[in-house]
Amino acid sequence: MRTGYIISLVLFFPLLVVQTTIIPLVEINGIIPDLIMILLVYYAIKYGQVYGTVLGFVYGFFFDLITGSLLGSVMFSKTLTGFIAGYFSNENKRDYYLSSYIFPLIILLCATIDSYVFSFFSTIELSRNIFISFFEQGLFPGIYTAVISTAVIIFNPRKSFG
Amino acid sequence: MFRFISKFWESFKEYIILSVLLITSLIILSLNQKPEVKKVRSAAFGSFAAITTIVSDVIDISKIKSENNRLRRVNAELMIQVNKLREYGVINENLKKLIGLRDSLDYPLVPASVVSKALTKSQETITINVGSREKIRPGMPVINDQGLVGIVYSTSEDFAIIRTLKNFDLKLTVKDERSRIDGIMKWNGDELVIIDVPKTYDVEPGDRIITSDLSSIISIPIPVGIVAGISNIETGIFNQVRIKPFIDFASIEYVFVVGIVPSKQKNDLELNFYNRE
Numbered sequence: 001m002r003t004g005y006i007i008s009l010v011l012f013f014p015l016l017v018v019q020t021t022i023i024p025l026v027e028i029n030g031i032i033p034d035l036i037m038i039l040l041v042y043y044a045i046k047y048g049q050v051y052g053t054v055l056g057f058v059y060g061f062f063f064d065l066i067t068g069s070l071l072g073s074v075m076f077s078k079t080l081t082g083f084i085a086g087y088f089s090n091e092n093k094r095d096y097y098l099s100s101y102i103f104p105l106i107i108l109l110c111a112t113i114d115s116y117v118f119s120f121f122s123t124i125e126l127s128r129n130i131f132i133s134f135f136e137q138g139l140f141p142g143i144y145t146a147v148i149s150t151a152v153i154i155f156n157p158r159k160s161f162g
Numbered sequence: 163m164f165r166f167i168s169k170f171w172e173s174f175k176e177y178i179i180l181s182v183l184l185i186t187s188l189i190i191l192s193l194n195q196k197p198e199v200k201k202v203r204s205a206a207f208g209s210f211a212a213i214t215t216i217v218s219d220v221i222d223i224s225k226i227k228s229e230n231n232r233l234r235r236v237n238a239e240l241m242i243q244v245n246k247l248r249e250y251g252v253i254n255e256n257l258k259k260l261i262g263l264r265d266s267l268d269y270p271l272v273p274a275s276v277v278s279k280a281l282t283k284s285q286e287t288i289t290i291n292v293g294s295r296e297k298i299r300p301g302m303p304v305i306n307d308q309g310l311v312g313i314v315y316s317t318s319e320d321f322a323i324i325r326t327l328k329n330f331d332l333k334l335t336v337k338d339e340r341s342r343i344d345g346i347m348k349w350n351g352d353e354l355v356i357i358d359v360p361k362t363y364d365v366e367p368g369d370r371i372i373t374s375d376l377s378s379i380i381s382i383p384i385p386v387g388i389v390a391g392i393s394n395i396e397t398g399i400f401n402q403v404r405i406k407p408f409i410d411f412a413s414i415e416y417v418f419v420v421g422i423v424p425s426k427q428k429n430d431l432e433l434n435f436y437n438r439e
Contacts, residue, residue, distance in 0.1 A: 016210075020278035020289075021217040027412050030328070032281050049176045057183045061190075065206040067280035068287040068316060068323035071199060072191030079183045083176065118282065119351070121191070136352065141282075 008043045012059055015039055020067065031141050033148040036063060037111045040078060041085040042152065045097055045106070049086025056082025073121035081114040099153055107149040112142030200316060208318030211289045214278040222275070222415060229415070236307060269382065270421035272296050276414055277321070286328040286411060292419060293320045301379065303420045309385035309408035310373060311417050326411055327354060327386070335377035336386055339370040347371070347386065347405060354387060356403040365403050367391055382422065
């Protein structure tokens with residue numbers, strides 16, 4: 001289990017390299033999938049709510065520090081998302097969630113909330129319609145990330161990643 | 163008492179940890195402008211950018227051929243424009259001599275390539291491979307052959323973070339090149355807009371928008387975009403002008419940093435004007 005904790009931290013950095021160099025090439029109208037979110041949700045389901053919350057905090061901290069966004073903004077949204085993803089951590093259903101269609105649905109929920117909460121730190125555009133903002137800033141990025149996360153189900157080796 | 167605390171912790175530890183971490187995030191949010199935080203950030207993204215440089219170099223190799231073809235075409239078009247401008251320049255010099263006008267300075271251009279991008283719908287930043295070693299400073303404008311890309315936000319020794327025009331924090335004074343009308347342009351999360359433009363102002367779709375010399379951030383004229391449309395707001399006396407930028411932010415690879423910073427003297431004068439003491 002300790003190996004799993006370390007792997008979850010070590011995997012973050014190469015994934016962040018991919019997120020900032022290769023992922024922008026597949027953007028659609030300014031929307032890109034969030035690979036860090038997929039990693040966070042995976043480990044939150046695997047190791048529980050407390051671990052997911054703390055891992056979200058750590059991921060958000062490094063993400064803010066490295067990419068130049070407002071320090072604390074991604075921290076806040078990823079902490080919240082790690083907490084929500086941890087709700088789905090259940091000893092009996094863990095393997096089922098991580099290897100079935102449920103995983104992309106969890107990703108959709110978490111990525112939508114993450115993107116939408118993050119958008120509040122980037123704007124105080126009160127004149128914008130809150131529902132339109134939800135679709136543009138929250139749901140569409142969430143859908144894209146959920147689609148990419150189906151690769152996890154296809155390639156999920158059950159006994160690896162700690 | 164201890165049992166109560168222990169029981170309380172067991173029942174609510176997830177919520178307690180969540181609250182503590184969220185409050186910590188909010189506290190850190192309030193510390194963003196501290197010089198120590200900026201130093202740590204510079205060191206962090208400088209180290210990370212050194213790694214992303216390697217990956218982006220590999221990706222760039224695959225695009226070199228198409229980029230070369232595009233640049234050859236741009237070169238040819240620019241050659242024609244330069245010849246025209248050369249003629250205008252000669253005429254301009256003669257006229258300036260006649261009226262004794264002081265000439266504008268040449269600004270140094272520092273070439274750079276993009277090593278990583280952080281794209282979200284509301285905020286875009288890019289990292290380039292030049293920094294304080296090449297005398298890059300926060301506040302310098304960043305351009306490419308098409309127009310304005312953004313402003314330098316933070317620097318380390320070898321790298322710099324650029325906030326592009328697609329960023330809520332960036333508000334820029336721009337000018338309609340045809341009608342010479344000034345306005346404030348910003349990113350509203352979906353598109354670039356010039357806000358609070360009086361309905362009587364002469365702005366039409368297709369007009370070229372450039373940076374205004376009134377801007378304290380960028381006081382030299384740099385192309386920004388064209389007017390895509392005017393949102394006619396029925397109530398009130400102002401319109402909103404939608405701008406289509408010249409830059410395709412998703413495909414930026416090579417940029418130039420213009421070696422100017424906001425004029426402190428100009429800013430101080432403006433502050434004094436509004437200082438009612």
